[in-house]
Amino acid sequence: MTRAEFRAVIEPALLALGAQWDAMTWAAYYRALADVPLRFLVAAMAQIARQPRAPYAPAFPAAPTILAYAEAAGLAIFAANPYTGCVDCEDSPGFRPRRDLLRTVERCPCRVRYLARLAAVDPPSAAI
Numbered sequence: 001m002t003r004a005e006f007r008a009v010i011e012p013a014l015l016a017l018g019a020q021w022d023a024m025t026w027a028a029y030y031r032a033l034a035d036v037p038l039r040f041l042v043a044a045m046a047q048i049a050r051q052p053r054a055p056y057a058p059a060f061p062a063a064p065t066i067l068a069y070a071e072a073a074g075l076a077i078f079a080a081n082p083y084t085g086c087v088d089c090e091d092s093p094g095f096r097p098r099r100d101l102l103r104t105v106e107r108c109p110c111r112v113r114y115l116a117r118l119a120a121v122d123p124p125s126a127a128i
Helices: 003-017 023-033 038-050 063-080 109-119
Strands: 095-097 105-107
Touching: 003 023, 003 038, 023 063, 038 063, 105 109
Parallel strands: none
Antiparallel strands: 095 105
């Protein structure tokens, strides 16, 4: 995720929650959240915006809280789309026996197709 994409997702939430950030805070949050896929960060921020705030709560959630919401969005996708495997890997989903004399396994191509299908699924709006 680029800094511009990060800013485009976070800035509306800052305005909505009435928070002010300086350059150091922007840098710290970006470092903490840079590895989160953009679509999960968007889902996390949407969920945070819908949560009621306590009277004395901080103006903006901490980075670990945002990470938890993003992880919940990712887990919701996996829960809604379970991996079943195919005929070649029905005994050990995701791995199939190699076609040689050695008794080894290799990654099944159906796992790659499953992961590509998951990449196209948008996270649910209410992950938590």
